[in-house]
Amino acid sequence: MPELPEVETVRRGLLPVMEGRVILQAQVNRPDLRWPLPPGMAERLTGARVETLRRRSKYILADLSTGETLLVHLGMSGRMLISGAMLGDFHHDHPAPAKHDHVVLDMEGGARVTFNDARRFGAMDLLPTATAAAHPLLAVIGPEPLGNDFHEDYLAGRLAGRNTPIKAALLDQHLVAGLGNIYVCEVLFRAGIHPARKARDVTGSEVARLVPLIREVLAEAIEAGGSSLRDYRQADGELGYFQHTFRVYDREGAACHRADCAGSIARIVQSGRSSYFCPQCQR
Numbered sequence: 001m002p003e004l005p006e007v008e009t010v011r012r013g014l015l016p017v018m019e020g021r022v023i024l025q026a027q028v029n030r031p032d033l034r035w036p037l038p039p040g041m042a043e044r045l046t047g048a049r050v051e052t053l054r055r056r057s058k059y060i061l062a063d064l065s066t067g068e069t070l071l072v073h074l075g076m077s078g079r080m081l082i083s084g085a086m087l088g089d090f091h092h093d094h095p096a097p098a099k100h101d102h103v104v105l106d107m108e109g110g111a112r113v114t115f116n117d118a119r120r121f122g123a124m125d126l127l128p129t130a131t132a133a134a135h136p137l138l139a140v141i142g143p144e145p146l147g148n149d150f151h152e153d154y155l156a157g158r159l160a161g162r163n164t165p166i167k168a169a170l171l172d173q174h175l176v177a178g179l180g181n182i183y184v185c186e187v188l189f190r191a192g193i194h195p196a197r198k199a200r201d202v203t204g205s206e207v208a209r210l211v212p213l214i215r216e217v218l219a220e221a222i223e224a225g226g227s228s229l230r231d232y233r234q235a236d237g238e239l240g241y242f243q244h245t246f247r248v249y250d251r252e253g254a255a256c257h258r259a260d261c262a263g264s265i266a267r268i269v270q271s272g273r274s275s276y277f278c279p280q281c282q283r
C-alpha cells in the first residue's frame with residue numbers, strides 16, 4: 001500500500017506532464033472505483049488545465065482551471081502510468097489499453113496518464129477547489145509531517161495524557177497526516193522508543209527527537225523515490241513504487257543495525273499491524 005513518500009513520488013513524477021497543461025481528452029471507463037466516480041467526470045475534466053498538482057496526506061490534488069479539484073487516492077493497488085511523452089531521455093509509446101485502465105487522461109504535450117487499479121480500492125472525486133479542504137476525506141486529517149504546523153509543541157500536546165501506545169498515536173491520521181506503518185516503525189527505532197510504550201509516557205526530550213526524525217525518515221524515502229523515477233520511466237512509465245531499505249521494517253530476526261547493539265529485530269502485532277523493533281535499544 002503506497003505511503004506518503006510513494007504518493008509524493010507519484011506526484012513529482014506527474015508534475016512535468018500534468019502541471020500547467022490542459023487535459024485534452026479524459027476517458028472514464030467505469031462508473032466506480034472504491035466509490036462511484038463523479039457524474040460527467042470525463043466531460044468535466046476534458047478541456048481543463050491543471051493549475052497546480054499538490055498532495056495532502058496520501059491524496060493527490062489537481063486544481064483545475066474550471067474551479068474544481070480532482071482528488072486521487074491510489075488505495076491499495078492504484079498505479080499511475082505515463083506514456084507517450086518525452087520523459088527525461090526515455091520515450092514510451094502508448095501501450096494498448098489494458099484491463100483495469102479505469103481513467104485515461106491525454107495531456108497537452110503528448111503524455112497519456114493512466115490510472116490502473118486491479119483491486120479498485122482507489123478513489124477519484126471532483127470537488128469545488130474553494131472548499132476542497134472541507135471535503136470529508138480531507139477535513140479530518142492532521143497537519144502534514146513535513147509542514148510547519150507539525151512541531152514539537154504540537155506533538156507534545158497531542159501525546160500528553162494519551163493512554164494508547166505511541167505506535168498507534170503516530171498512526172492516527174487525526175494527529176499527523178500520512179504516516180503509515182512502515183515509517184512509524186523506522187521512526188521509533190531511530191528514536192529508541194518501544195512501539196508499545198504509552199504515548200503519555202514519551203518524555204519531552206523524546207518528543208523533541210521525534211519531530212525531526214519523522215521528517216528525516218520521510219525525506220530519505222522521498223529522496224529514494226525521486227532517484228527511482230528515472231529508472232521507472234525507463235522500465236515502463238509506472239510511477240511511485242521503489243525499492244527502499246528499512247532498518248527494522250520486515251526484518252524480524254535480523255541483527256540490529258546499530259553498531260553497538262547485539263540485539264535482533266522482533267515483531268509484535270498491535271491493532272492488527274506488525275510492529276518491528278529492537279528490544280535492546282527501544283525501551
Ligand SMILES: [Zn+2]
Nearest residue numbers: 256261278281
Ligand atoms: Zn538494537
